[in-house]
Amino acid sequence: xRHARSLIVLCxxxxxSACGLKPDVVVVLPEDGGKVGAVVVHPRSGPATVxxxxxxxxxxxxxxxxxxxxxxxEVGTIFAAALAARxxxxxxxxxYFREGSDELVLSSKPVFDAVFAEIARRKIAxxxxxxxxxxxxxxxxxxxxxLKRAVAMKETLIKRGIAAETIAVAGRGExxxxxxxxxxxxxxxxRRVEISVR
Amino acid sequence: xxxxxxxxxxxLLALPAAAADGDIGxxxxxTGAVSIERAGQRLVATPGERVRQTDVVSTGPDxxxxxxxxxxxxxxxxxxxxxxxxxxxxxxxxxxxxxxxxLSHGTLAVKSGKIVQQTPEAMTVQTPTAILGVRGTEFLVxxxxx
Numbered sequence: 001x002r003h004a005r006s007l008i009v010l011c012x013x014x015x016x017s018a019c020g021l022k023p024d025v026v027v028v029l030p031e032d033g034g035k036v037g038a039v040v041v042h043p044r045s046g047p048a049t050v051x052x053x054x055x056x057x058x059x060x061x062x063x064x065x066x067x068x069x070x071x072x073x074e075v076g077t078i079f080a081a082a083l084a085a086r087x088x089x090x091x092x093x094x095x096y097f098r099e100g101s102d103e104l105v106l107s108s109k110p111v112f113d114a115v116f117a118e119i120a121r122r123k124i125a126x127x128x129x130x131x132x133x134x135x136x137x138x139x140x141x142x143x144x145x146x147l148k149r150a151v152a153m154k155e156t157l158i159k160r161g162i163a164a165e166t167i168a169v170a171g172r173g174e175x176x177x178x179x180x181x182x183x184x185x186x187x188x189x190x191r192r193v194e195i196s197v198r
Numbered sequence: 199x200x201x202x203x204x205x206x207x208x209x210l211l212a213l214p215a216a217a218a219d220g221d222i223g224x225x226x227x228x229t230g231a232v233s234i235e236r237a238g239q240r241l242v243a244t245p246g247e248r249v250r251q252t253d254v255v256s257t258g259p260d261x262x263x264x265x266x267x268x269x270x271x272x273x274x275x276x277x278x279x280x281x282x283x284x285x286x287x288x289x290x291x292x293x294x295x296x297x298x299x300x301l302s303h304g305t306l307a308v309k310s311g312k313i314v315q316q317t318p319e320a321m322t323v324q325t326p327t328a329i330l331g332v333r334g335t336e337f338l339v340x341x342x343x344x
Contacts, residue, residue, distance in 0.1 A: 023342020037334035082276035087226035
């Protein structure tokens, strides 16, 4: 009883803070790098609200929602468990290859180490390796080379201790260039493997 | 000749899959009671488990779970939460797709991925009170029990 009373007093003090929030709540978080995303709230009844500032929020119940001011501390409290359970964000890497070869260019070797570290720091990793080529050579040969590049990366990761079943490979040949070129043009930026680590 | 090339093309473009066909994401963390309801069956969700379209993921009073999806979006469920993965479609080449979820109750931390980057509001979270159209990227949702 006493607890309930002090809670009411506390709510009064915090003025529509944590305790004042209605059952349904939406809060936009700031993004890395200072950018802010946005969420459009379409309630079952009433007009839509766009939340597009850090910690912009709406709350409501029974089909209605309205903008509300929240403070970071209370958001941290209400969503503590969900925030703590957020997965490590996926990361993508691009590694470049010598012409006609499945051998990395020198400057991509440290990137490979970064890929390995990124996989190793996850308890549950899921890795997709996609190989590409430039347009020198036949389409069919480039399909083979693209896959060969991806497989080379997979095998090196396995040698360093990453479980084979966490790594999927594919080759896209010369079909998805980063830099569009005419056929038979040598383009280092297109001789690449993209590795996404989830 | 043309047909043969088409077959090669189809094989090459097929989604790479460490995951099986129909998998849309993976449970990255699970603490406390976490389960997946799939086609009437209730499965215990452990880290590493894949999720599929139409799965319903639930956490108990002490539960929490983190999921990463094929478009690099992520969702984390707090305790006492029920989240239905109603629809997920994603083309890894064009990044086009759609992702619709329904949060019946509980707390959720969402980070959008490539689907939203390509098509704003192609990702939605429905609660008993509202439909949220996601323009990116990170936000929190609580749905109270009705």
